[in-house]
Amino acid sequence: MIDDDRELCDLLGSWLEAEGFGLTSVHDGPAGLDAARSGAHDAIVLDMMLPGMNGLEVLRGIRQSCNTPLLMLSARGEPVDRILGLELGADDYLAKPCDPRELVARLRALLRRSTSASEDQSLEVGDLRMDTASLMCWQGGELLPLTQSEALILRMLLEQPGQLIDRQSLSxxxxxxxxGPYDRSLDMHISNLRRKLGSHPDGRSRIQSIRGRGYLYG
Structure with a gap:
């Protein structure tokens, strides 16, 4: 947990440890970035407002080197904060103050998603190859810098290339x-995926949308 509110870290830490999590807390941006880059953690909880570096700067630095599941916290709770966080690679978002039970549930969901892939399968569609155990994906031999959420969405699309997958199933x-009716998180992850994948050589989008219904890879 990267948060400068030590009292909150103690409170949430007690809940998390009671639910079986081990917790490391750091209280400024540079130390949080170093801890996240160590690769020693299964998930990261990152506050938006931090001394030394703000949460978005820390998130940008994390995503340059690792795709550890990450949930952002923000006391402001503004939609623009959530959008920026998702654009930069956050997997989930909670506004502060948050219910510790919801934080536990969200973290468990992130961890379930990160360990649900088969351990001995790979997918190949065109110039894309994905290892479904690690969720690492290569395009023409070059590793793509995908977050966990982006990789899970792409895996679902690559499992059924050319077939429409509805938005609710993807979410x-x-x-x-x-x-939810006003939830844009799926759209933001799709937008990030399109940017990272680029277009087909003929200019067609690799991820196509059917308005109001869903998406397909084709």
């Missing part, structure tokens, strides 16, 4: 939550 299975 439930890849993001671990039902899609």
């Amino acid at each position: 439930k299975e890849a993001l671990g939550k039902p899609l």
Whole structure:
């Protein structure tokens, strides 16, 4: 947990440890970035407001080197904060103050998603190859810098290339939550995927949308 509110870290830490989690807390941006890059943690909880570096700077630095599941916290709770966090690679978002039970549930969902892949399968569609155990994906031999959520969405699309997958299924299975009426998190992850994948050589989008229904890879 990367948060400068030590009292909150103690409170949430007690809940998390009672639920079987081991917790490391750091209280400023640079130390949080170093801890996240160590690769020693299964998930990261990152506050938006931090001394030394703000949460978005820390998130950007984390995503340059690892795809550890990450949940952002923000006391402001503004939609623009959530959008920026998702654009930079956060997998989930909670506004502060948060219910510790919801944080536990969200972390469990992130961890379930990160360990649900088969350990001996790979997918190949065109110039993309994905290892479904690690969720690592290569395009033309070059490793793509995908977050866990982006990789899980892409895996679902690559498992059924050319077939429409509805938005609700993508949200439930890849993001671990039902899609609410004003929830743009799936759209933001799709937008990030399109940017990272680029277009087909003929200019067609690799991920096509059917308005109001869902997405397909084709």
